[in-house]
Structure formats: structure tokens, C-alpha cells
Amino acid sequence: MSQPADEPPCITVEGLRKVYRVHKRAAGFRNSIRSLFYRPMTEVEAVKGVDFSIQSGEIVGFLGPNGAGKTTTLKMLTGLMYPSSGKIQVLGYTPQKRDHDFLRRITLVMGQKQQLIWDLSAADAFALNKVIYDIPDAEYKSNLGVVTDMLGIGDVLNKPQRTLSLGERMKCELAAAMLHSPKVLFLDEPTIGMDINVQQNVRQFIADYRTEFNATVLLTSHYMADVTALADRILVIDGGEIVFEGRSDALVSRFSAAKRLKLQFGSAVDPVRLESYGEVKALKGLTAELDVERDAISVISSKLLNELPVVDIAIEEMPFEDVLAQLFDRSGDIR
Amino acid sequence: MIRSTRLIRQFFANGLQIEMEYRGEFLISALNSLLAFVSGFVVLYAVFHNVSELGGWAFEEGLILFGVFLIIEGYIAMFLQPNLSRLSEYIRLGTMDFILLKPISSQFFVSFRFINIWAFPSIVLGSGLVIYGMWALDVLSPLGMARFLLLLCPALMIVYAVWCILNTTAFWWTQVENINLIFRTFFEAGRFPVTAYPRWLQVVLTAVVPVAFMTTFPAQAAFSQIGVSTSVISWIVGIFALFVSHAFWRYALSKYASASS
Amino acid sequence: MIRNSGFRKFMALLAFYSTEFSNYRAEFVIYLLGGSQPIIMLFIWVTLNNSGQLSGDYTSTHFVCYFLLIYAVRNCNAMWFPWAMDEEIRQGDLSFKLLRPVNPYWNYLAYQLADNVIRIPLMLPVLIGGFYVTSAYTELSPTHLPLALLSLLFGISIHFYSNFLMGTVSFWLERTRALEMMYYSMLILLGGAIVPLELFPDGLRQIVMFTPFPYLLGFPVDVAMGRLGGAELVRGFAMQAVWVLLIGLTGRALWRAGTKGYSGAGA
Numbered sequence: 001m002s003q004p005a006d007e008p009p010c011i012t013v014e015g016l017r018k019v020y021r022v023h024k025r026a027a028g029f030r031n032s033i034r035s036l037f038y039r040p041m042t043e044v045e046a047v048k049g050v051d052f053s054i055q056s057g058e059i060v061g062f063l064g065p066n067g068a069g070k071t072t073t074l075k076m077l078t079g080l081m082y083p084s085s086g087k088i089q090v091l092g093y094t095p096q097k098r099d100h101d102f103l104r105r106i107t108l109v110m111g112q113k114q115q116l117i118w119d120l121s122a123a124d125a126f127a128l129n130k131v132i133y134d135i136p137d138a139e140y141k142s143n144l145g146v147v148t149d150m151l152g153i154g155d156v157l158n159k160p161q162r163t164l165s166l167g168e169r170m171k172c173e174l175a176a177a178m179l180h181s182p183k184v185l186f187l188d189e190p191t192i193g194m195d196i197n198v199q200q201n202v203r204q205f206i207a208d209y210r211t212e213f214n215a216t217v218l219l220t221s222h223y224m225a226d227v228t229a230l231a232d233r234i235l236v237i238d239g240g241e242i243v244f245e246g247r248s249d250a251l252v253s254r255f256s257a258a259k260r261l262k263l264q265f266g267s268a269v270d271p272v273r274l275e276s277y278g279e280v281k282a283l284k285g286l287t288a289e290l291d292v293e294r295d296a297i298s299v300i301s302s303k304l305l306n307e308l309p310v311v312d313i314a315i316e317e318m319p320f321e322d323v324l325a326q327l328f329d330r331s332g333d334i335r
Numbered sequence: 336m337i338r339s340t341r342l343i344r345q346f347f348a349n350g351l352q353i354e355m356e357y358r359g360e361f362l363i364s365a366l367n368s369l370l371a372f373v374s375g376f377v378v379l380y381a382v383f384h385n386v387s388e389l390g391g392w393a394f395e396e397g398l399i400l401f402g403v404f405l406i407i408e409g410y411i412a413m414f415l416q417p418n419l420s421r422l423s424e425y426i427r428l429g430t431m432d433f434i435l436l437k438p439i440s441s442q443f444f445v446s447f448r449f450i451n452i453w454a455f456p457s458i459v460l461g462s463g464l465v466i467y468g469m470w471a472l473d474v475l476s477p478l479g480m481a482r483f484l485l486l487l488c489p490a491l492m493i494v495y496a497v498w499c500i501l502n503t504t505a506f507w508w509t510q511v512e513n514i515n516l517i518f519r520t521f522f523e524a525g526r527f528p529v530t531a532y533p534r535w536l537q538v539v540l541t542a543v544v545p546v547a548f549m550t551t552f553p554a555q556a557a558f559s560q561i562g563v564s565t566s567v568i569s570w571i572v573g574i575f576a577l578f579v580s581h582a583f584w585r586y587a588l589s590k591y592a593s594a595s596s
Numbered sequence: 597m598i599r600n601s602g603f604r605k606f607m608a609l610l611a612f613y614s615t616e617f618s619n620y621r622a623e624f625v626i627y628l629l630g631g632s633q634p635i636i637m638l639f640i641w642v643t644l645n646n647s648g649q650l651s652g653d654y655t656s657t658h659f660v661c662y663f664l665l666i667y668a669v670r671n672c673n674a675m676w677f678p679w680a681m682d683e684e685i686r687q688g689d690l691s692f693k694l695l696r697p698v699n700p701y702w703n704y705l706a707y708q709l710a711d712n713v714i715r716i717p718l719m720l721p722v723l724i725g726g727f728y729v730t731s732a733y734t735e736l737s738p739t740h741l742p743l744a745l746l747s748l749l750f751g752i753s754i755h756f757y758s759n760f761l762m763g764t765v766s767f768w769l770e771r772t773r774a775l776e777m778m779y780y781s782m783l784i785l786l787g788g789a790i791v792p793l794e795l796f797p798d799g800l801r802q803i804v805m806f807t808p809f810p811y812l813l814g815f816p817v818d819v820a821m822g823r824l825g826g827a828e829l830v831r832g833f834a835m836q837a838v839w840v841l842l843i844g845l846t847g848r849a850l851w852r853a854g855t856k857g858y859s860g861a862g863a
Contacts, residue, residue, distance in 0.1 A: 080432050082592045096592075100438035108436050115433035119353040131345050132437050134338065359769055367778040374785035377800060384797045386649040520633040526790070531640050 008092075010056035010184065010216045011077065016086035018047040018072050018240075046072045048240040049086070054233075056183070059210055059217040061231030063224075069240040070220040074188055077218065078108050090184060104133055107182035111189035114173055116161050122172035123157045126179055133180035140179065146212070147175040150205045167198035174202065178209060185209070185217045191226055203229045224317055259297055261290040263304065264312035277304055286311075291318070342439070343447060350450030361453045364412075368456035371408065375401055375526065382527075390531030397528070399468035400554040403487070404526055405461030407494055407549060412454035415498045418446050420515055423505035426591075435588070442584045446499065465557055474558050483557040486566060489573030490549045496576030497545070499584065506587040525550035548572060606702055631671045631719065635726075637790055638663035650795075658821075659792075661735035664726050665817040666789050669748060671719045672712060673755045673812060677704045678776055681763030685854075701851070704760065737822025743829065744820035750836040751812045754843060758808065761847035767854030782807070788814030794823070808839040 021041045047069045054060050064070045075081040077088060079095030079102070088095055093102035116125045130140050148154050151171045156164055161172065174190070187206070191199040207230055210217055221227060227234060236244035261278070265286045274280050277300050278292035292300045297315060304310055354360060379401055383394045392400070422445060425431040434441050465483065469475040501514045521544045529537050529547040541547040548569055555561050641659040644650055681704060727733040762775050769775075784790060787809040793801060804810060815832050818824050824832065 103438035113429045131341050363774040367774045378785045378791050381791045381796045385795050517629045524636045
């Protein structure tokens with residue numbers, strides 16, 4: 001899906017840095033009175049010199065734990081935040097300048113942050129966007145049809161936002177964000193807090209949109225699943241630096257090879273015995289966490305349920321922190 | 336420009352739609368306007384019960400002033416209160432980011448997005464008072480109305496600019512919904528003609544907190560020949576105020592973009 | 597035992613909110629400026645008095661004292677917790693408060709008192725300075741001051757309950773801001789903060805005295821200035837008591853009705 005290599009990239013970032021000044025204050029009444037008069041500031045380097053480029057038509061996943069600098073970088077790419085130093089070019093514009101032509105070509109969607117008005121319906125919001133973005137009638141009609149179908153929001157278009165469920169609201173948000181046929185989509189945790197069905201729906205929509213409009217998508221998440229479904233390429237950011245850059249299938253197959261089982265026992269279990277089922281990550285009292293190969297999950301699970309006094313079992317993705325930890329261990333032979 | 340008018344039309348339409356969801360609000364707003372009218376009238380009457388003129392103004396002239404006061408109250412309730420005081424909420428919840436990414440002036444969008452149509456009774460009552468006062472003083476004429484409107488415009492500009500500047504501080508101080516109380520405090524002084532105050536306070540109310548431009552001058556224009564210089568100065572102050580509010584807004588945005596997390 | 601733990605909980609709430617308020621440095625500027633409207637009114641009346649138009653033998657000091665006192669009372673009386681109540685009810689957060697072993701009612705009181713704890717020390721220097729510089733303290737009646745304090749407390753109670761009542765209306769009406777604004781403007785106008793009640797035309801004054809507003813502002817001030825005789829004092833306090841009961845009971849009833857049917861709608 002990417003452009004040939006001799007085309008200029010859609011997004012380029014060079015030496016991007018962001019430093020904030022935060023004031024520190026200890027808790028308690030006395031300290032808060034003191035802070036009326038004296039507030040020491042410390043500097044926090046959120047993004048420490050980042051370089052990357054994205055070709056048009058790519059979907060790039062931007063992964064990292066909380067506080068890694070994902071959202072900060074995203075905000076700098078959209079021009080919402082000024083970098084402390086470094087260069088950014090998106091579609092040939094400098095985002096910081098907030099050129100109206102630039103703004104017409106991009107869109108930002110943030111999970112759990114809604115911009116649609118509580119009391120108005122999606123249809124009203126769309127009508128407003130049509131005026132704001134100067135969308136010609138024909139384009140508006142066709143886009144409206146396309147996004148409504150893709151997201152399946154036909155019957156909720158005319159109901160006030162406050163009467164809709166979270167999933168429906170987020171879908172309306174997405175629709176509203178796409179009406180002006182943006183070329184670059186910045187999606188910050190778009191599926192957070194949604195249930196599985198809606199998540200899949202949204203992922204499919206993003207993939208289809210990219211194909212239909214040849215859009216470039218930068219997607220941040222701390223769910224591996226968002227990435228496996230969508231991204232061509234992944235950038236992993238941790239502690240303000242890019243620690244991994246490469247194709248997503250490589251990352252996924254290598255590091256999602258295992259799943260984590262969380263077990264609750266009815267009576268104490270011999271730790272040595274537990275080790276025969278998989279890699280024991282934690283064992284405390286009557287709870288345990290076990291890493292098991294993805295392919296062997298069902299076999300191992302039934303064995304556990306039959307042979308050990310298991311009261312409760314949960315099968316989860318490997319926590320992202322552990323994936324990252326592994327990454328550092330094996331950083332030599334990823335690419 | 337054309338787009339701005341289309342946007343305002345859209346905001347009105349949205350405002351109507353939102354308010355339709357709260358039909359009870361109309362009754363309350365109407366009641367509110369009526370009570371403000373009655374209580375304000377009672378107070379004015381009480382003052383003139385004790386004195387024959389206030390700062391050189393007669394009762395009917397005082398009525399016109401009160402009418403202007405009500406018009407501006409209505410204007411604030413309709414356009415300013417529902418919008419600019421939301422700024423700290425936008426910043427807190429992150430909605431401001433969405434607004435900044437739209438290809439329109441963020442100041443315009445934030446200032447006029449919500450229109451509280453139910454607040455118009457005050458404007459109607461105020462206008463009624465102005466017309467009545469003018470009629471009682473025998474100065475009701477198209478020319479008089481034109482003079483009045485000529486000085487009402489800068490008043491509206493200045494009120495907007497002051498509200499905007501006060502609320503823009505939300506970019507630094509996160510919870511300043513109450514800053515509009517400061518405005519209210521000084522604006523209340525506009526119930527009475529600026530000449531009723533001691534000289535030094537008159538200067539403050541003209542040069543520091545331009546309350547005189549908000550109520551006294553437009554009212555004066557309605558019943559007397561207001562000087563050309565006053566009119567010109569009012570307009571200059573009005574336009575200057577708008578410039579300052581815009582400059583301050585842009586400054587605030589640049590700080591927001593440099594510092595926020 | 598129960599009283600003790602209730603009291604400790606209350607103090608904890610008070611301390612918590614005080615800490616929260618002291619975070620907002622900008623608020624202090626607002627507090628100082630926002631309450632100063634009576635001071636502005638003061639100047640009108642002094643000017644009017646000096647122009648010789650007022651009938652009756654008033655001295656400027658009389659007006660200065662009156663408005664300084666209004667300023668003091670007004671600052672003790674500033675409350676905006678109905679806004680917080682409205683938010684909580686609408687957004688469904690009230691469910692949390694209802695689950696905690698503290699009546700939300702005390703929560704709001706603590707929230708409001710904490711605000712006053714911060715605000716009153718800021719106001720006192722202005723007040724005392726004003727009184728001293730203008731010699732307005734001569735208009736005060738020292739013998740009446742304890743009674744004045746009592747009437748102030750009654751006034752604050754009426755004000756608190758009124759605000760609470762308005763807050764409970766949020767259970768049924770979607771937005772109560774207009775209600776609050778209505779209340780506020782009537783309070784200023786009819787409470788004697790712009791025109792001293794003594795200067796109202798007699799007929800109008802009779803009518804105004806049937807509303808609760810004079811008892812929140814003008815009445816405590818009149819008591820402090822020793823302007824009221826025995827019968828008037830008794831009647832005034834009686835009215836205050838009536839209003840406290842009336843508004844307080846209505847508020848409590850509405851609260852009970854509201855929490856019963858509360859569905860926690862919202863996010």
C-alpha cells in the first residue's frame with residue numbers, strides 16, 4: 001500500500017524534542033499554603049530527539065506504554081503543541097503554523113474525548129462541519145453515505161448524542177471527523193473503552209477508509225490488537241525515544257507468541273508442578289500468572305482445569321510492558 | 336465573511352435545536368428577565384423617590400439607562416455567557432484541541448458557538464424601556480434611534496472584548512469561571528449614570544474599566560445630542576478593544592501550545 | 597460517639613476542601629475584586645448625600661458604614677456550590693456521594709465553609725482598614741453587635757438553604773443557572789445592596805420585607821448599626837426564623853424526593 005520510495009514522504013520528523021516545565025508540590029494543607037508563594041519548577045523531557053518518516057497511504061502504529069511520549073508526539077504533528085526543537089513536515093506544511101489549508105486535510109480523533117455536542121444529533125454536527133470545512137455539496141453527500149454505511153450509524157444519526165451508547169458516540173465522532181475527506185488521520189487511542197464488536201467495526205472502517213481515499217494514518221495505542229489488525233509498520237516509543245521501528249508482522253509474531261493466563265486456585269498448588277504447564281511469572285498465595293505459547297493455549301488450559309484445583313481462569317494478551325522488556329533483550333536480531 | 340455569516344446561521348440553528356431540548360428553560364429565562372426588570376425598576380424608582388436627579392439625570396433618562404443596561408444583560412446572556420465561560424471547561428477536557436484543529440478562527444468559534452436564544456426577553460424589555468423613555472422625553476425619532484444604535488455598537492464591542500480578555504486567562508488559571516463575577520461587579524455600576532459617581536471614580540469607570548462606554552454613552556445618545564468627539568472615541572475604543580482581545584487570544588494560544596501537556 | 601465521628605468526618609472534609617481551594621491562587625484576586633460591588637455603590641450614595649438632595653439627616657459616614665457592612669455580609673454570603681450540585685446530579689456523580697457514609701448535605705456545607713475560611717481573612721483587612729480610615733466605626737452600635745452576629749448567622753443559613761434548594765431543583769430541571777442568576781440579582785437589588793432599604797418608598801418596602809432577601813443582607817446590617825428598635829428586632833428575627841424553616845424544610849423535602857427517584861443518568 002505504500003508509495004514507491006522515490007516519492008517524498010507524507011510525514012517527516014527530524015530531531016523532535018519536547019521539554020516541559022512542571023511545578024512540584026507535596027501534598028497536605030501546609031504545603032499548599034506554602035505553594036501560594038513559592039513554586040519550584042522542574043523540567044521533564046517528554047520527547048528526546050525522535051526521527052521518522054511516513055509515506056502516504058501507510059498505516060503506522062505508534063505504540064508505547066503510558067507516559068512514553070506518544071500523545072505528545074501526536075500533538076506536535078498536528079500543530080497543537082510546539083516542539084522545543086526539531087523539524088516536522090506533514091503534507092508539505094509545518095503543522096505549527098496551523099495553515100487553514102493544512103487543517104482541512106487532516107483530522108484528529110481521540111478516544112474518550114468527544115467533541116460532538118451532548119444535546120445535538122450527529123446529523124447536526126455533520127451539518128456544522130460541512131460549513132466549517134467548506135465541503136462542496138456533492139462531496140458531502142457522498143462522504144456522508146460512505147461513512148454512514150461503513151460505520152453502520154444510519155439509525156442513530158438523528159438522535160441527540162446524550163442518548164447514545166459510548167460505542168455509538170465514538171462511531172459518530174469518527175464519522176464527523178472524516179466528512180471532509182482528510183488525507184492524514186491522527187488517531188489517538190481510538191478504540192479505548194469500547195467493546196470488542198465496536199472495536200472490530202472501527203478497525204475495519206479505518207482500513208477501508210485508507211484504501212478508498214489513499215489516506216495516511218498514524219494510530220497510537222497501547223493495545224497490541226489495534227496494531228495487529230491495521231498497521232503496516234510500527235514505531236515503538238518508550239521514555240521519549242523510538243526503541244523499535246519495523247514491520248508489524250515481525251513484531252507480532254515474535255512477541256505475541258505467548259499469552260498470559262491468570263489463575264485463581266481453590267487450594268495451594270506446588271510451584272514446581274505449575275512450571276510444567278508454562279512459564280510461571282507470578283505465584284502468590286492462591287493466584288498465579290503463567291505464560292503459555294499461543295498455539296498451546298486451549299490444550300494447556302483444559303489440562304490445568306482438569307488437573308489442578310482451578311477456581312477461575314482468564315486468558316489475556318501479554319502485557320505490553322513485558323513485550324517491551326523482551327524487545328530490549330532481543331533488540332539485536334529483530335530486523 | 337460569507338462563511339462567518341453561514342456559521343452564525345448554523346450556530347443559531349444549533350442553538351435553537353439545543354434549547355428545544357430544554358423547553359422549561361424558556362419559562363425560567365423569561366421569568367428571570369421579568370424579575371430583573373421589575374427589581375431593577377424598583378431600585379431605580381426607590382432612588383428617584385429620594386432625589387430629583389441622579390448625576391444630573393432625570394428619572395426618564397434613568398429609565399433609558401436602565402433599558403440599555405437590560406439590553407446588554409440580554410446580549411451577555413445570549414452570546415457571551417454560554418460561550419466564553421466554557422473556555423476553562425474546554426481546556427480542562429481537551430475539547431480545545433479539537434477546536435484548534437478546525438480551519439476557522441478559534442476565537443470566533445469559541446465566542447459564538449452556543450447561542451442562548453431564550454435570553455432575548457431582556458433585550459426586548461430593555462429596548463421597550465429605551466423607546467418609552469425617549470417617547471416620555473419627546474425625543475423619539477428615527478434620528479434619535481440612529482444615534483442610539485451608533486453608540487450601542489461600540490458598547491457591544493467593548494463588552495465582548497472585556498469578557499473575552501477576562502476569560503482568556505483560563506489558559507493560565509484553570510478554574511476561572513468565577514472571573515465573570517468581576518465583570519458583573521463593575522458592570523452593576525452601569526445601572527447608574529457615570530456622572531453620579533465622584534470624579535475620580537468617573538475616570539476609573541471610563542478609562543480603566545470602560546463601563547461608561549457600555550451604558551452611559553449609548554443612553555445619552557438616545558436622548559441628547561452626544562458630541563462627535565464622544566462618538567468617535569467610543570468607536571475607536573471599541574475597535575481597539577477588539578484588537579486587544581484578539582492579540583491576547585493569540586498570545587494565550589501560543590503559550591498553550593508551548594506549555595501544555 | 598457518633599457525634600464525634602461525624603464531627604471528625606466533617607473536619608476532614610473541611611480540611612480537604614480548604615487544601616483544594618488554596619491551590620487556586622487566581623481565585624483570591626477574584627474574591628477580592630468580585631465582592632467589592634457594595635464599595636462602588638457606597639460612592640454613589642455619598643455623592644448624592646453631599647449634593648444635599650437627600651431628605652432626612654444623613655451623614656456620609658452613615659452610608660460608608662452601611663455599605664462596608666453590606667460588603668462584609670455579602671462576602672460571608674457568597675456561595676456557588678449549587679453549580680457543583682447541579683453538575684453532580686446531572687452527570688451522575690451524585691451516586692458516589694450517596695454511597696459514602698457522609699450525607700452529601702454536609703459535603704456541600706464543608707465545601708462552602710472552606711471557601712469562606714479562605715475568603716474571610718482576605719476581606720478583614722479591607723474592612724477594618726475602611727472602617728478606621730473613614731471613622732465609620734462610629735456608626736456601629738457595640739451593644740447590638742452580638743445580636744448582629746446572630747442575625748448574620750441566620751442570614752447565612754437562609755442563604756445556604758436557598759442555594760441548597762436551588763441545587764435540588766437540578767433533579768427535575770435540566771439547567772438551573774438561570775434560577776441562580778435570578779436569585780442573585782434579586783438578592784442584590786431587594787436585599788439593600790444598591791439602595792439601602794430605609795430609602796425605599798414605604799409601600800414598596802413593605803412588599804420587599806415579605807421576601808427573604810432583606811433578611812440576608814440589609815437586616816443584619818441594620819442591627820449592627822443599632823437602627824432597629826425592640827419590636828422591629830423581634831419581628832426581624834422572627835421572619836428570619838420563618839424563612840430558615842420554610843426554605844430549609846422545602847429543601848430537605850425536595851432532596852429526599854430527588855434522591856429517591858435518582859437514576860444516576862449521565863455518562
